[in-house]
Amino acid sequence: MTDKVSFGYEDVAPDEKTRRVGAVFSNVARKYDVMNDAMSGGMHRLWKDRFVKRVKPQPHEAILDMAGGTGDIAFRMAARGAEVVVADINQDMLDVGIERAMERGIDGLSWSCQNAETLTYPSNTFDAYTIVFGIRNVTHIDKALREAHRVLKPGGRFYCMEFGTTDWPGFKEIYDLYSHQIMPKLGKAIADDEESYRYLAESIRRFPLAHEFERMIRDAGFVNTRVEKILGGAVNIHSGWKI
Numbered sequence: 001m002t003d004k005v006s007f008g009y010e011d012v013a014p015d016e017k018t019r020r021v022g023a024v025f026s027n028v029a030r031k032y033d034v035m036n037d038a039m040s041g042g043m044h045r046l047w048k049d050r051f052v053k054r055v056k057p058q059p060h061e062a063i064l065d066m067a068g069g070t071g072d073i074a075f076r077m078a079a080r081g082a083e084v085v086v087a088d089i090n091q092d093m094l095d096v097g098i099e100r101a102m103e104r105g106i107d108g109l110s111w112s113c114q115n116a117e118t119l120t121y122p123s124n125t126f127d128a129y130t131i132v133f134g135i136r137n138v139t140h141i142d143k144a145l146r147e148a149h150r151v152l153k154p155g156g157r158f159y160c161m162e163f164g165t166t167d168w169p170g171f172k173e174i175y176d177l178y179s180h181q182i183m184p185k186l187g188k189a190i191a192d193d194e195e196s197y198r199y200l201a202e203s204i205r206r207f208p209l210a211h212e213f214e215r216m217i218r219d220a221g222f223v224n225t226r227v228e229k230i231l232g233g234a235v236n237i238h239s240g241w242k243i
Ligand code: SAM
Pocket: 021, 025, 066, 067, 068, 069, 070, 071, 072, 073, 087, 088, 089, 090, 093, 114, 115, 116, 117, 131, 132, 133, 134, 135, 137, 138, 139
């Protein structure tokens, strides 16, 4: 059992998780952006704006947006003049992102198919590393965090936004009901895909608590780690520095 990892509420072999996560995002790629708006009532846009404000991308900084999917975070950082590489393990997600960038006339982004656990970049390459709603889908989170640390330059900063567990009384129950009952139904109605959205909800519950994840970030070598809670921890922005 020890080498099993979570895929939603199931425990599966690591290779199986990677394969099934790949299938989820290939299935949802074309509807991903519409679904994000539908599921969060548009709030994901505000969280992403807030996240990028925290990252403070500077003109000409080299930033790796890991698990960057269809480019939401990268577009915001490129608008501030940063040189952004959007990396994701799933080419279907990247393809949607490349089309969106062309439609919006955004150039200057690089797109690269990469596994967060085994990056092809040399050590000390990037000024900042961002990963938004991606890390909980990675099979070996500790490996991905060590790779993030390796590819950052000394003085580089790590920023991660991920769903978590809210501690607001009353809201927790509503949130649980919403994510387990309504999210999969919305997935069925809009994307004809109940299972993928059931996985996305379950994967949130299996993700380590914010203080546990912060410890994992420190174990990977980061210092001055911090967690900023949104909606009582339903969404968390984690940060840390490489020295
Ligand atoms: N960051 C984007 C956003 O916020 O809209 C996309 C987030 S989406 C929920 C999660 C992304 O993580 C997917 O595009 C998926 O392919 C990617 N992903 C999952 N496992 C990965 C891995 N091991 N390495 C790189 N990307 C991964």
